Amino acid sequence: MSDLVAKYAALQALVKEIAEETADAHDDETVAQLAIDHHTVVRQFESIGNQRILEVSDRDAHRTAGCVTVSEFLQTKLRITHPKKRLDAVRSLEPMHAMTGEKLPPVCPNTARELAAGTIGPDHVHAVLDVMKKIPSTVDVEQRARAERVLAEFATTLAPKEIGAAGVRILAHLDPDGTLTDDRDRARNRKLNLGCQDSQLMSKLTATLDPITRALFDVVLAKWAAPGMNNPDDDQSPKGDHGDADLQLLKEAADRDHRSQSQRNHDAFKALLDAAVNGGLLGGSHRGLPPQIIVSITDAQLREHAGVARTATGTDLPISNVIKLAADAQTHLAVFSDVTGEPLFFGRGRRLASQAQRLMAFALYGGCSKDDCATPFAHTEMHHAERDWADGGLTDSPHMAPACGRHNRAVGSEPHQWATGKITDGPDKGRYGWRRNTDPPDQIRANHLHRIDELLLRHRDTLEGSVAPPAPTSDDVAEPSTDATPERRSFDVTWPRGLVTYAA
Template sequence: MDVHQQSTLEADYAALELLLDKIAAADSTPCTDAVVAGLAERHERAVRRMESIGNRRILEVSDREAFRASGCQSISEFVATTLRITQPKKRLRAVQSLESLHAMTGEKMAPTCPNTARELAAGSIGADHVNVVLDVMARIPAAVTPERREFAEKSLAEYATTLTPRKLTAAGVRILAHLDPDGTLTDDRDRARNRKLSLGSQDSQLMSKLSATLDPTTRALFDVVLAAWAAPGMNNPDDENSPRGDKSDAGPEAVREAADRDHRSQLQRNHDALAALLRSAVDGGLLGTSHRGLPPHVIISMTETQLRERAGVVRTATGTDLPISDALTLAADAQMHLAVFDDHTDEALFYGRSRRLASQAQRFVAFAKYRGCSKDDCSVPFAHTEMHHAEKDWADGGRTDSNHLAPACGPHNRAVGPEPHQWTTEKITEGPDRGRYGWRRNTDPPDRLRANRLHRIDELLDRHRASRDGPRGEEPCHAVVTPLSPPGFDIAWPTPVIRWAA
């Protein structure tokens, strides 16, 4: 693209934004009802056409690695954070299926779903239709011939121009049944491709939805687990005398008596069996001894106020919110040993140049302080981060000292550097983020220093409440009490005063 084309495209987008402002300010009162309805249809068609053009823009960003100009390390991060698209994975899947990608040899290939791409570009179908088409195409058995696959995509695109996404899904089911009426074409490749398990976000009650598509072997194994661990009376959290683990570990009489007291549904027993199995794996050492420098246990951060008042929500190192009552129940079952840093500790927190990797104690300190990746707007929980030498990179003489370290996820840890598209980390000296490291992009003039507050929303709300209602007679808690690896449960406990061990 030459300079003239570039300036023309920029001018066209500027003109579009002005036209949108004009349309938004326009009054439709003089229009007839038929005209108003027609305008709504034309508007929706224009939005769909813009979706298609937006896919092309995203592909251009990916091909040219232009996401680095926004400080992102991948097209996925650019779509999720810079564009703030609700379902970035689905949007990228649409780009890959509807746009002409480059082959390894450099030439452009035809879109995987050309008919769907054409209809979206014309505005006759929307993003929801596209997702249905791609979902159906992903479920077509690998053994189906290319010709029949192409016919299926063409049929789906045609149906999409007249059907709602829900009705299009039903049509897709019928197409799949027609392509493989007796299921003989489905093979191990299809089963392997379609296996999945997803854990949804926590809702307002801190509950999470687990959904899965299990392959036959995993289903058979899970059936065995449920038969033994989800039997009536087994692993009942509401019955302290309920046998734990497998039925074979308890006497028949104890199981029978527990079953008589068991009023749970089968679905609730399945849930409790899974919880007992996960607890057994964590407490039994099946997860090994370390994950990114931390023991593979349930690790939480709580304040003295939460412990004293038995109220509030605590955060685990993997990003889960736990009611304080559940956290204390876990703590009661663990053999905990707390090493409080406000008095003394045998754990070294300052290593200087003597070692490069952070110790477990240093990671506990960082967890209590940051709770997740320190890069602004990054939602990666602490358990999936690395320890970043935030004051100065290790290769440049940085020190492995607790006050010079900050957690960063892998992509953001590698994003730090001197290049214009990279980032610099610097300690914040004032405000609510004082003492933590912030991030700024290497721009000219320098970008502002930004801290990540996503993982500390509760703390900020408490600060706001305190500033509004007045002090509660306590100093804010920012430091840590670290545990000595009890089985299955660890606490990183903020305390008001810290004396670091040399």
């Protein structure tokens, strides 16, 4: 065993000993100092952790842990919440190799030194890096280096928010007239982020818009967010552009409009997205699916008007919203054992899955089939899970499963790659699971992230001592049954605002 491995083993043993100790026998001053010393060491280990991550990246060692990318390794094996931010810190604080092989000094050497000393933490590092990213690209290297040195010094005494405030003054000093900022800087700093849904299923949208995008958005808001326009709470509210609205109707709607400007902006944005999705702007297909809202729900949810449905793009919708969308639904196609004209079996006749096959796979899996992968179905490919296409695999529904691009490419015969196989028993029977090539054949794992409702039902039924109803399996899509009452059916229903799949 190498010295480093032995030292980490000794460290873990020491950490266990420390965790079992208490500071009851020490005075208050010592207790306070112990807390300070503890968190200094924690910050120092953040720096050492960056070195370990860089070593993993340089050697592609993440593959030996069954991860396709370094980012996946950080997220799943190291349990790092924001892997992209951590990788940014590694690239900025650690010596990197140039294309020619020589080792380059850190981009932010002073910040790296303070983190290694334990005087600053990861939040301070991210605050410094955020300011450094906003320095115009035309600022010379010496001025950029001085700014980083000052920011690192501030970080030892200031809170992360205060570092941002100090950064504003530094940027004002470097570019007092705003003449150094150019289109490259604006392009580098543009962003639009859609946050996760909260407990009310609401999402926060944050953006930094370049000047042209801002100007375009102002035009949209001026017309679509005018008082009385696109009001979802008013059936008589004109929709779309107020230039096409009846002026008298618009005036009456405006008099009834009690929304704030922020709410009108939201409703205008919603109406604009609706026009894009349902007006043909997105074309006829996206990854084999219609570019519409596609939802999978059960007949029990429809009957009870309760629960949460998941869309193919990974959004959770309250059943009340689904019912509202489905008010004018028309039957589109059946994807399980009900009689259907949609072909689900192509054999070697074609390589790519049909729309009907993808809809069936969405109803069955909900997203990427690789265990613990959160990629929603709309961003997946159809993987020949029984046997790869190059090895003679068939493009038949029972032989395929959805997989995101990185996991689809991770399947292969190398030890660090993955294999897929059909689960033959248990609640996941009929679905495809994944295992590393170095794992025993019986360690095949299904993905439950996209079917949380099923998992909760299984736990409930286990606690109550009953047996949960079987989940739909790919065996249900065998040749069309002649039975007048098929065991389980699932229907995809489309309407002007989207498409819904429900299982009966």
